[in-house]
Structures are given as structure tokens and as C-alpha cells.
Amino acid sequence: MFLYSLADKRKFYKELFEYVKTKPDEILIWCPHPAEMMVNTFSKSACEFKPNNLLHYGLHEDIYFHGIEGSDDLIFYCSYAISTVTTCLLDYEIHDKRVNVFDCIGVRRLISKFKSISKFSQAEEIKKNAVKIETVFLKKFDVKIFDDLISQSITDDSFKNYHYIP
Secondary structure (H helix, E strand, C coil), X not given: CCCCCHHHHHHHHHHHHHHHHCCCCCCEEECCCHHHHCCCCHHHHHHHHCCCCEEEECCCCCECCCCCCCHHHHHHXXXXXXXXXXXHHHHHHHXXXXXXXXXXXXXXXXXXXXXXXXXXXXXXXXXCCCCECECCCCCCCCHHHXXXXXXXXXXXXXXXXXXXXX
């Protein structure tokens, strides 16, 4: 099962590229998943038509920052984002980022469950001041509870065996 049909992918790139063209004073960074950039993929083919101010991120691409390897590192530094439904949405949520999420039939039911979302299907719906995404899929992390759970699962014998302590 696929979230996006080929027609949806074409629509996403069309709307993204149209939006970017309306922002000639901005540099936007595009960080697709490496699998999307394999030979003969639609995303790879779409690269030929991207506006000049949409820079493909990567070591051997248009732009690269030392120590920032991919989208999971890059998200921390963005001021707002344009995305499809991916696991990156959780990274945007963790970092309290504003995200415009592409809306199509394949993801409509899923994103209807989100607590807070800015969605778009047309370029003119993309906003710098999109809402900060809240997916409802993240849970509050408590270090003390985590440490307590770990310490409860370690017995003297298992600790010695697994860590080779005499």
C-alpha cells in the first residue's frame, strides 16, 4: 500500500516548485530520503526541473554543512518546513517546528487525527507561519521513569553475565 500515487507525487513537486519560485529572495533546502534519489525514481527525475533557489542537500549535492548528515540533523535548524507524511514529522514535532504537510487522499485519514497541522494541496496554501505540528504520536519522555525501568530489569546475575563483570 502506498500513501502517494504517481499523480500525487507529481502534484507535490508541482506545488512545491511553484511555491519556491514565488520566493526568489529565499534559499530553501530540499533533503529527500536517499531511496527517493535512486536512478529512475520520480524524485530524481524531478531534480532537473527544480528552481535554482531550491538546493538539494547532501555531501555531493548543491549544499552541505559539515556534521549535518541528513534531514534528522537539518530539521533542528529550519525556520519552517514543507513535507509529505513521513517519520520526519515526528522530528519536526520534537523540535517544535512549523510544517506545511502535503494533503492528498492517501494521507487524509491519518492527518485528520493530528492535533495541530497546516496542510496544503496548492502552492498558495503553503505558509511560513504554519502551525507547529502536533501528531499525537509522541509521548512525554521522563528520564527518571526510564532509568527506574532499566534498573528494575537488571538483576545481579544478568548484569554480570551481559557486561562481563567479575
